[in-house]
Amino acid sequence: MIKVAIxxxxxxxxxxxxxxxxKHDKMELVAVLDHREIARNLADYELFPxxxxxxxxxxxxxLFEATTPHVIIDLTTPETVYKHTKLSLEYxxxxxxxxxxxxxxxxxxxxxxxxxxxxGAIIAPNFAVGxxxxxxxxxxxxxxxxxxxxxxxxxxxxxxxxxxxxxxxAQLIQENRPSHKQGHPDEKExxxxxxxxxxxxxxxxxxxxxxxxxxxxxxxxxxxxxxxxRHDSYNxxxxxxxxxxCVEKVVDMxxxxxxxxxxx
Ligand SMILES: NC(=O)C1=CN([C@@H]2O[C@H](COP(=O)(O)OP(=O)(O)OC[C@H]3O[C@@H](n4cnc5c(N)ncnc54)[C@H](OP(=O)(O)O)[C@@H]3O)[C@@H](O)[C@H]2O)C=CC1
Ligand SMILES: O=C(O)C1=N[C@H](C(=O)O)C[C@H](O)C1
Numbered sequence: 174m175i176k177v178a179i180x181x182x183x184x185x186x187x188x189x190x191x192x193x194x195x196k197h198d199k200m201e202l203v204a205v206l207d208h209r210e211i212a213r214n215l216a217d218y219e220l221f222p223x224x225x226x227x228x229x230x231x232x233x234x235x236l237f238e239a240t241t242p243h244v245i246i247d248l249t250t251p252e253t254v255y256k257h258t259k260l261s262l263e264y265x266x267x268x269x270x271x272x273x274x275x276x277x278x279x280x281x282x283x284x285x286x287x288x289x290x291x292x293g294a295i296i297a298p299n300f301a302v303g304x305x306x307x308x309x310x311x312x313x314x315x316x317x318x319x320x321x322x323x324x325x326x327x328x329x330x331x332x333x334x335x336x337x338x339x340x341x342x343a344q345l346i347q348e349n350r351p352s353h354k355q356g357h358p359d360e361k362e363x364x365x366x367x368x369x370x371x372x373x374x375x376x377x378x379x380x381x382x383x384x385x386x387x388x389x390x391x392x393x394x395x396x397x398x399x400x401x402x403r404h405d406s407y408n409x410x411x412x413x414x415x416x417x418x419c420v421e422k423v424v425d426m427x428x429x430x431x432x433x434x435x436x437x
Pocket of ligand 1 (some may be wrong): 180181182183184185187206207208209247248249250251253270271273274297298299300319412423
């Protein structure tokens with residue numbers, strides 16, 4: 174049995190993850206971390222069945238000391254995720270991180286810490302297998318069609334922009350094409366932001382609308398042609414096979430990996 178804890182159990186992803194781990198026959202949900210004092214047991218939350226006998230903590234150190242999980246899944250906010258990840262590594266609890274919004278410096282520091290202490294960790298900006306394929310295909314296509322724009326589309330409650338997936342896509346593309354600025358050399362925005370964010374010359378556009386879940390298009394322009402690579406997550410069930418895979422793999426790992434593509 175892999176002993177699992179989840180941070181952010183009331184969130185859109187957190188709820189889905191709670192059900193996923195509760196149903197798994199080789200994983201045990203030993204605790205959850207909530208930052209609000211709602212109840213001491215998940216069974217007393219209106220959101221969950223009364224059969225979910227799982228301890229709730231509001232402090233991560235206390236959670237680790239009382240329940241000694243092997244793995245913690247973090248599905249919280251960009252503001253708190255770095256602190257949670259660092260503390261998990263310090264306690265020898267392997268983090269599986271779905272929360273987006275790390276800075277490059279934070280990623281580097283966590284990677285070095287995990288390597289030095291030989292502890293596994295996974296930071297996966299997107300747990301959906303289709304999204305990982307979309308990123309890999311986009312990186313391949315950029316070798317042949319280097320002019321790229323990314324359009325990511327999400328629900329309107331998302332806190333970070335651009336999405337972690339869009340950033341990861343841009344990073345993978347960056348490795349596969351010469352750095353260059355796109356568009357007309359003299360182009361000017363007459364309305365700030367019209368051309369989107371600039372990542373190494375690639376433009377990233379973020380759409381936020383009710384009704385959306387998580388979607389991304391990568392557009393490649395060439396003479397007289399355009400290639401579009403698109404992925405859609407229609408519900409949060411799309412992320413759960415990736416979550417389970419990460420929990421299974423991370424227990425045997427001794428370093429941090431950034432991106433699900435590294436363990437598929
Ligand atoms: N890697 C992937 O495949 C995916 C990643 N994500 C990412 O996961 C994160 C969560 O997304 P989503 O579920 O939609 O967001 P939600 O806002 O629905 O959920 C976040 C939850 O975390 C809770 N929370 C905030 N701070 C803390 C804390 N310190 N301790 C414990 N809980 C806390 C919030 O509580 P409260 O309700 O009180 O604010 C909320 O319930 C985002 O960063 C998102 O980008 C999302 C989908 C897929
Ligand atoms: O906030 C979300 O919803 C999602 N966040 C991740 C991201 O920022 O890429 C993954 C997915 O796109 C859903």
